[in-house]
Amino acid sequence: NTANIGVVGLAVMGSNLARNLASRTGNTVAVYNRTRAKTDELLAAHPEAGFVPAFSYAEFAASLSTPRTAIIMVKAGAPTDAVIDDLLAVFEPGDIIVDGGNALFHDTIRREQAVRSTGVNFVGMGVSGGEEGALLGPSLMPGGSDESWVTLGPILQSIAAVAEDEPCVTHIGHDGAGHFVKMVHNGIEYADMQLIAEAYDLIRRGTGKTPAEIADVFAQWNAGELDSYLIEITAEVLRQTDAATGAPLVDVIVDQAGAKGTGGWTVQTAIDLGVPVSGIAEAVFARSLSSHPEQRAVSAGLPGPAPKAAVDDVDAFIEDVRLALFASKIVAYSQGFDEIRAGAAAYDWNIDLGAVAKIWRGGCIIRAQFLNRISDAYAAEPDLAVLLTAPFFVDALTRAQDAWRSVVAAAAASGIPSPAFSSSLAYYDGLRADRLPASLIQGQRDFFGAHTYRRTDREGTFHTLWSADRSEVSAQDTH
Ligand code: NDP
Numbered sequence: 001n002t003a004n005i006g007v008v009g010l011a012v013m014g015s016n017l018a019r020n021l022a023s024r025t026g027n028t029v030a031v032y033n034r035t036r037a038k039t040d041e042l043l044a045a046h047p048e049a050g051f052v053p054a055f056s057y058a059e060f061a062a063s064l065s066t067p068r069t070a071i072i073m074v075k076a077g078a079p080t081d082a083v084i085d086d087l088l089a090v091f092e093p094g095d096i097i098v099d100g101g102n103a104l105f106h107d108t109i110r111r112e113q114a115v116r117s118t119g120v121n122f123v124g125m126g127v128s129g130g131e132e133g134a135l136l137g138p139s140l141m142p143g144g145s146d147e148s149w150v151t152l153g154p155i156l157q158s159i160a161a162v163a164e165d166e167p168c169v170t171h172i173g174h175d176g177a178g179h180f181v182k183m184v185h186n187g188i189e190y191a192d193m194q195l196i197a198e199a200y201d202l203i204r205r206g207t208g209k210t211p212a213e214i215a216d217v218f219a220q221w222n223a224g225e226l227d228s229y230l231i232e233i234t235a236e237v238l239r240q241t242d243a244a245t246g247a248p249l250v251d252v253i254v255d256q257a258g259a260k261g262t263g264g265w266t267v268q269t270a271i272d273l274g275v276p277v278s279g280i281a282e283a284v285f286a287r288s289l290s291s292h293p294e295q296r297a298v299s300a301g302l303p304g305p306a307p308k309a310a311v312d313d314v315d316a317f318i319e320d321v322r323l324a325l326f327a328s329k330i331v332a333y334s335q336g337f338d339e340i341r342a343g344a345a346a347y348d349w350n351i352d353l354g355a356v357a358k359i360w361r362g363g364c365i366i367r368a369q370f371l372n373r374i375s376d377a378y379a380a381e382p383d384l385a386v387l388l389t390a391p392f393f394v395d396a397l398t399r400a401q402d403a404w405r406s407v408v409a410a411a412a413a414s415g416i417p418s419p420a421f422s423s424s425l426a427y428y429d430g431l432r433a434d435r436l437p438a439s440l441i442q443g444q445r446d447f448f449g450a451h452t453y454r455r456t457d458r459e460g461t462f463h464t465l466w467s468a469d470r471s472e473v474s475a476q477d478t479h
Helices: 012-022 036-045 057-062 078-090 105-116 130-136 146-159 177-207 211-221 229-239 262-273 278-290 293-299 314-347 353-359 371-380 391-414 419-432 438-449
Strands: 005-008 029-032 069-072 096-099 121-128 139-142 462-464 472-474
Touching: 005 012, 012 029, 012 036, 012 130, 012 146, 029 036, 029 057, 057 078, 069 078, 069 146, 078 096, 078 105, 096 105, 096 146, 105 121, 105 177, 121 130, 121 146, 121 177, 139 146, 139 177, 139 353, 177 211, 177 229, 177 262, 177 278, 177 314, 177 391, 177 419, 211 229, 262 278, 262 314, 278 293, 278 314, 278 419, 314 353, 314 391, 314 419, 353 371, 371 391, 391 419, 438 462
Parallel strands: 005 029, 005 069, 069 096, 096 121
Antiparallel strands: 121 139, 462 472
16 A cells, blocks of 8 residues: 555556656555556656556555545546446545546536445546646646545645646536536637637738738737737747748648537537537537538638738737737637536536636646636626626726727628637627517517517516417416
8 A cells, every 4th residue: 555646547648647646745656557568668668756556456456545546547438437347346435536537527427426326436527738737737627525625635736737826726516517617618718719710810811911920919919918828829830830841830731620529518518508608619610610621612612702801000900809809708708607607506516616717827728817817807706697797807898899890890891700709799799788689589489389478568478369369468378
């Protein structure tokens, strides 16, 4: 019983997390992988880590002090279930199994229930930051019981990224809460990336600047309120020249965006919860549209303006795009936090939204200064119904208003697709509208399906007798 923590699954994520754990004082790390070769490789490559290798689950369990704590980092899905079963065969009540893979939160809820019935604790944990994060400090989103957090908390705090002296980990809530929050993180990441891509496209077509010149624009933006990891790496990507052709790399890369599915999960879940995450949805669909070359080929001849904006004042246009990006980004994050709030209500998780914003400030892909403003907003008003109505964001949106509208209008007039910019603006205007045409939709629904409607001036539910004399009846009378 020499190790205080173990890792199962020694592919890139698991071995980096194991090395991270081993590098912190007080930790001795047991390691196990289904295929022995990976364990041997890790031991040979990193003797400094002092790993305790195991070549069977029995050995693995025997090498851990109690309560045993094991982090699973294997392929999400059936492999995770298989490893859980194997661990349950050798673990005892009070021990802790952590799944650090990218599980769908519904699976985590199911697994937590099954594992809990054996007396073992199960923690579904979102891990963000990719390989480098796992090694140097990820953003960690653990769910699970309060009991497991007592043992796990200090270990996770020791390996997480640090932002402004605070570790990027917090106990998110029970069962699937951690994986739910990780899912929405990825959805927001999709939206943020799409918005940046649209900003690049608009500047390129609008001003004729080269990718390298636009890299300078992004680098400059990174020194201001847009300061973030994604803006920073965007500048790096745009500056890159292809060695083989001498062309900007971004012009050599096939323009079809891939996806591993977590953005789609965020949107599907939002639909289930009735939360409008239109920015994230547009980002997911923009990737899908890009990845249908056959549809794009047959559509290439469709009429429209040449996708070039006629910009008179280049600097003013770039500043407008920056403001439009900032405003749209506020919308995307507001929608994402709205989804977390709705998920917490639906699944009875007590999630501290301000704490979520804080743990995303380091280690993860959407890390940004901006997240401080979100945690400030929830600190001032924990029950804030719509994040973008917090004073700081209202100020920002007030400043960005005109620019945002003119950029979206210019994009539409010039035939430059800007789905995330324009849907964010439409969402914003929908929220602030005094009256929405939803009343007409209720009328239509009542007409064809007798779905009834409520009135602005009286309590109750009503139906118009559309196919008779078109008088109105109280809905109770019609059933
Ligand atoms: P992979 O997702 O490629 O999974 C490979 C690992 O899973 C190997 O250790 C493999 O063992 C093990 N495995 C597969 N099937 C089984 C099985 N039936 N029983 C036991 N072990 C099995 O590894 P990654 O390191 O890329 O990712 C690990 C997890 O972390 C995944 O869930 C991933 O989604 C998640 N994640 C990944 C991030 C990333 O940036 N890559 C970021 C955050 C989370 P063997 O060697 O025997 O084949």
